[in-house]
Amino acid sequence: xxxxxxxxxxxxxxxxxxxxxxxxxxxxxxxxxxxxxxxxxxxxxxxxxxxxxxxxxxxxxxxxxxxxxxxxxxxxxxxxxxxxxxxxxxxxxxxxxxxxxxxxxxxxxxxxxxxxxxxxxxxxxxxxxxxxxxxxxxxxxxxxxxxxxxxxxxxxxxxxxxxxxxxxxxxxxxxxxxxxxxxxxxxxxxxxxxxxxxxxxxxxxxxxxxxxxxxxxxxxxxxxxxxxxxxxxxxxxxxxxxxxxxxxxxxxxxxxxxxxxxxxxxxxxxxxxxxxxxxxxxxxxxxxxxxxxxxxxxxxxxxxxxxxxxxxxxxxxx
Numbered sequence: 368x369x370x371x372x373x374x375x376x377x378x379x380x381x382x383x384x385x386x387x388x389x390x391x392x393x394x395x396x397x398x399x400x401x402x403x404x405x406x407x408x409x410x411x412x413x414x415x416x417x418x419x420x421x422x423x424x425x426x427x428x429x430x431x432x433x434x435x436x437x438x439x440x441x442x443x444x445x446x447x448x449x450x451x452x453x454x455x456x457x458x459x460x461x462x463x464x465x466x467x468x469x470x471x472x473x474x475x476x477x478x479x480x481x482x483x484x485x486x487x488x489x490x491x492x493x494x495x496x497x498x499x500x501x502x503x504x505x506x507x508x509x510x511x512x513x514x515x516x517x518x519x520x521x522x523x524x525x526x527x528x529x530x531x532x533x534x535x536x537x538x539x540x541x542x543x544x545x546x547x548x549x550x551x552x553x554x555x556x557x558x559x560x561x562x563x564x565x566x567x568x569x570x571x572x573x574x575x576x577x578x579x580x581x582x583x584x585x586x587x588x589x590x591x592x593x594x595x596x597x598x599x600x601x602x603x604x605x606x607x608x609x610x611x612x613x614x615x616x617x618x619x620x621x622x623x624x625x626x627x628x629x630x631x632x633x634x635x636x637x638x639x640x641x642x643x644x645x646x647x648x649x650x651x652x653x654x655x656x657x658x659x660x661x662x663x664x665x666x667x668x669x670x671x672x673x674x675x676x677x678x679x680x681x682x683x684x685x
Contacts, residue, residue, distance in 0.1 A: 370423075370461060371421045371422065371423055371431050371458050371461040371462045371465055372421070372422055372423075372428070373419050373420070373421045373462065373465040373466050373469055374419070374420060374422070387429075387430045388420070388430045388432065388433040388450055388452060389433070389450075391450065391452050392433075392450040407435050407447070407448050410435075411435060416435055416436070416437055417435070417436055417437065417438070418433065418434060418435040418436065419433075419434045419436075419466045419469060419470075420432070420433050420434075421433075421451075421458070421461075421462035421465065421466065423458050430452065431451065431452055431458045431459065431461075431462045432449070432450060432451035432452060432459065432462040432463070432466070433448070433449075433450055434446055434448065434449050434466050435447060435448040435449075436470070438473075438475070441476060442473070442474070442475045442476060443475050443476055443477050443478070443479070444470050444473070444475045444477075444478045444479070445478075445479050445481070446478065446479065446480040446481070446482060447481060447482055448482050449480060449482045449491070449676065450482075451463065451491055459490070459491070459494070460494050463491070463494045463495065463498065464494075464498065467495075467498050467680070471680075471682075474682070475682065476681065476682050477679060477680060477681045477682065478500075478679070478680040479677075479678065479679045479680075480495065480500070480676050480677070480678040480679075481675075481676065481677050482675070482676050489674065491676065492504070492674075492676060492678070495676075495678050495680075496678075498680070499680055500678040500679060500680045501678060501679050501680070502676070502677070502678045503654060503656070503677045503678070504654075504655040504656065504674065504677075505652050505653060505654055505655055505674065505675040505676070505677045506652065506653050506655050506661065506671045506672070506673075506674060506675065507650065507651075507652055507671075507672045507673050507674070507675045508650070508651050508652070508653060508661075508664050508669040508670060508671055508672060509648055509649070509650050509669060509670060509672045510638065510648070510649040510650075510664075510667065510668045510669040510670075511647070511648055511668070512638060512641060512642045512646055512647055512648065512649060513647055514668065533595070533627060534595060534596065535593055535594065535595055535600060535624075535627075535629060535632070536593070536594045537591055537592070537593055537594075537632060537633065537636045538591070538592045538593075538594060539587060539588050539589075539590065539591065539592070539640075540580075540587035540588070540590035540591070540592055540602075540604075541587055541588075543592045543599065543602070544599075545573060545576050545577055545580070546573065547598065547599050548576050548592075548599055548602055549569065549572040549573035549575075549576045550569065550572070551598075551599045551600075551601075551602065551619065551621045552572045552575075552576065552602070552617070552619050553568070553569045553571075553572040554621055554622055555619040555620060555621055555622060556572075556619065576604075579604055579616055579617070580604075584606045584607050584609070585604070585605075585606060585607070586605050586606055586607040586608070586613070586644075588640060588644075589605045589608075589613065589637060589640040589641050589644060589646075590602070590603055590604050590605045590637070591603040591605075591633045591634075591636045591637045591640075593620070593624070593629050593632065593633050595624060598621075599621070600620065600621050600624040600629055601618075601619060601620035601621060601624060601629045601630060601633050602617065602618075602619055602633070603615060603617070603618050603633045603634060603637045604616040604617040604618075605637060605641070608641065608644055608645070608646040611645070611646055611647040611648065612646065612647065612648045612649075612650060613641055613644075613646045613648075613649055613650070614649075614650050614651070615637065615649060615650065615651035618630065618633070618634065618651065618660070620633075630660075630663050631663055631666060631667065634663065634664070634667045635667060637649075638667060638668070649669075650672075651664065651669070652675045652677075654677070655674075
């Protein structure tokens with residue numbers, strides 16, 4: 368082992384290395400994620416996204432890992448794809464150390480990692496923790512919409528607003544206003560320590576809502592809005608089904624409406640609409656420490672598939 372060479376992705380331009388890493392990742396990934404990896408790699412080649420790739424030894428060696436990221440206006444770096452071929456554990460640690468050093472040299476105020484990982488995600492998380500990242504364990508959960516275990520959720524959703532008391536209404540996303548939903552998300556997530564949509568600022572929440580709804584893969588008909596009078600009480604944001612899979616991007620209930628069955632009713636309606644749209648699998652990510660949310664998702668048919676990364680590194684103060 369001669370160490371790991373970490374190169375700027377565009378400079379390496381070795382599709383074979385990237386394909387090997389993507390294939391290794393895809394062995395344990397849902398079909399929707401495999402498609403997403405190809406799209407992200409295409410973004411890098413077109414210049415819309417930046418990336419780092421690690422190979423053992425010189426630039427012509429075997430691939431070790433792949434990291435894709437984007438930089439925000441304030442210089443913060445968000446890593447949204449990270450896969451390390453951990454059967455080479457020594458090289459894996461070297462890749463992560465080298466990649467983080469390259470990114471830290473850009474002097475970002477923070478680096479966040481929000482990505483799915485394979486079965487050895489705990490080892491990747493340990494490496495990141497050793498490099499000074501705060502790590503918040505998360506689960507990737509899945510619901511097989513063809514499974515009879517989900518029938519209860521689908522049948523419950525057929526009652527629509529009748530399944531809720533207290534004057535709540537369940538509607539498709541078309542009734543939503545970005546600003547109102549962003550404010551609700553910010554209040555729902557502001558007490559959480561882990562970096563999440565709406566967790567850091569109201570402006571950040573608004574940018575995320577607008578980004579999701581204008582992404583080109585957002586599905587307004589399956590997405591669900593819960594209304595209490597004229598104000599949003601909760602929301603479920605969903606992607607368009609792709610390869611018969613869909614991703615639930617966000618689930619949030621405003622603090623004053625929690626504990627009233629709003630979350631379960633929204634999830635039931637969302638799964639029912641996904642089933643009608645002929646989706647087979649629904650995926651979501653949840654904070655592993657958020658037991659009420661994990662229990663909610665289990666109650667409508669979700670099971671834990673594997674871990675996911677949610678980590679944050681912040682630069683030291685002046």
